Amino acid sequence: MKDFPFLSILTLLPLVGAVVVACIPRAKAELAKLVALIWSLVVLALSIVMWVAFTVDSQDRFQFHESYSWIPAWGANFTFAADGIALVMLMLVAVLFPVVILASWHDVDSSRRSAPTYFALLLAFEFTMIGVFAAADIFLFYVFFEIMLIPMYFIIGSFGSGQKQYAAVKFFLYSLVGGLFMLASVVGLWVVGGHTFDFEALVKAGGSINTDTARWLFLGFFVAFAIKAPFFPFHTWLPDSGGAAPAGAAALLVGVMDKVGTFGILRYCLPLFPEASRWFAPAALVLAVIGIIYAALLAVGQNDLKRLVSYTSIAHFGFIGIGIFAFTTQGGTGSVLYMVNHGLATGLLFIVVGMFVARRGSALVSDFGGAGKLVPVLAGVLFFAGLASLALPGTAPFVSEFLVLIGTFSTHKPYAVIATAGIVLAAAYVLWMIQRTTQGTLNPALDAVPAMRKDLTLREKVVVAPLIVLLLVLGFYPKPVTDVINPAVQATLQDVGTQDPTPTVADGKAGR
Structure with missing residues (x-):
């Protein structure tokens, strides 16, 4: 089974599906939705088979390796491979897309916009997401890194709301500028790395790169990934894009696409430029710590639900960042697990917020108040999603946040202590949001909105149920995921040339 071309088929399947859905006549909107959903479920099924085929205790760092000639003169190939970090991200993509497609069933008004086009763009976006996580050739990764902007740009600009054109252009320009920094580093790496784009060959050649050159190359990659994540101060595009995008697309934007930034730091910055990674780590x-506190403070003052959730994500990415640059197994594993759990929790939060916005016709917190009296089940799901987002014990994000903090505390105590303050702020902005929207006295204006009396439908229950189950299961039993992540994190730390600090125990006599 290891010889089966999982990654190339997984990458191409959504692209073929996007073409098929795009060819469906606009008048057959329901057919387009059904085909897109079935296609995404096939991708999920194949991803599950690949997960089962993955060998946790393999001696090989990368599995499912495939390579096909592409541009021989440049040393560029269609090379795909997956370690544990890439595998869990691929599974996150495969899980979220069918959920989002089903959640977006009524997001497109077919009388004004083309439903087949919207769902074709979602599948095209899935194609780019799988490609960027599966690529093991740096030039191929860069190509996917750039083209993933296109479907999301059109989703925001054509199917969004509010200042959608402004948000789409800002999103595109920020990402494009980051891509230009990366392109410069990709070219420079090709020149000094032996005229190859093969990741494993470049890792071996990394030790021979001049220190100053390696630092400049690291900076080019890091800026691109920091914008994509986004880290402070490169974050300003996210609240605009998250606020303007349809709720389902926003769930993908924050739940999956932003992870490309933190994944890129782990996969490329650290192994390719070990000395530069250690040198830039304090900055x-x-x-990361500034982002945790700053974004949390801004989230507290938001009146727009979707922008509020976007700011919470910036704070969460700060936690991922400190876990990565703590250079410990606990911190690194916690960061990767955080990427997965954040995708599930924030994806659920965005989707549920979208359900409220669709019923009320407004994303403003001030337009709600006491909504739980009309839609108690939906309000309960919002409450659960909020608690998962603030990492309540028993939910999956708690495990990852705990690992990040203990991994950081063992090497960088001040950063861990300051980051812990972000947990308190998270409780403030999440609970205040829930209190203002679903609790308290019923806003009389809600009574005049018939849709606000409609609680969770069967379709909506099917949408939220898998995410709730995963958040609870991984909250109590994360071992199947951490077992996959750990070897890849340890290999990355070995590339960086760091190791976990030796535990120290104070001397003392028993009975004292």
């Missing part, structure tokens, strides 16, 4: 830790 990266400072930016």
Whole structure:
């Protein structure tokens, strides 16, 4: 089964599906939705088979390796491979897309916009997401890194709301500028790395790169990934894009696409430029901690639900950042697990917020108040999603946040202590949001909105149920995921040349 071309088929399947859905006549909107959903479920089924085929205790760092000639003169190939970090991200993509497609069933008004086009763009976006996580050739990764902007740009600009054109252009320009920094580093790496784009060959050649050159190359990659994540101060595009995008697309934007930034730091910055990673680590830790506190404070003052959730994500990415640059197994594993759990929790939160916005016709917190009296089940799901987002014990994000903090505390105590304050702020902005929207006295204006009396439908229950189950299961039993992540994190730390600090126990006599 290991010889089966899982990754190339997984990458191409959504692209073929996007073409098929795009060819469906606009008048057959329901057919387009059904085909898109079935296609995404096939991708999920194949991903599950690949997960089962993955060998946790393999001696090989990368599995499911495939390579096909592409541009021989440049040393570029269609090379795909997956370690544990890439595998869990691929599974996150495969899980979220069918959920989002089903959640977006009524997001497109077929009388004004083309439903087949919207769902074709979603599948095209899935194609780019799988490609960027599966690529093991740096030039191929860069190509996917750039083209993934296109479907999301059109989703925001054509199917969004509010200042959608402004948000789409800002999103595109920020990402494009980051891509240009990366392109410069990709070219430079090709020149000094032996005229190849093969990741494993470049890792071996990394030790021979001049220190100053390696630092400049690291900076080019890091800026691109920091914008994509986004880290402070490169974050300003996210609240605009998350606020303007349809709720389902926003769930993908924050739940999956932003992970490309943190994945890129782990996969490329650390192994390719080990000395530069250690040299830049203090600055990266400072930016991550500032992002945690700064974004949390801004989230508290938001009146727009979707922008509020976007700001919470910036704070969460700060936690991921300190876990990465703590250079410990606990911190690194916690960061990767955080990427998965954040995708599930924030994806659920965005989807549920979208359900409220669709019923009320407004995303403003001030337009709600006491909504739980009209839609108690939906309000309960919002409450659960909020608690998962603030990492309540028993939910999956708690495990990852705990690992990040203990992994960081063992090497960088001040950063871990400051980051812990972000947990308190998270409780403030999440609970205040829930109190203002679903609790308290019923806003009389809600009574005049018939849709606000409609609680969770069967379709909506099917949408939220898998995410709730995963958040609870991984909250109590994360071992199947951490077992996959750990070897890849340890291999990355070995590339960086760091190791976990030796535990120290104070001397003392028993009975004292």
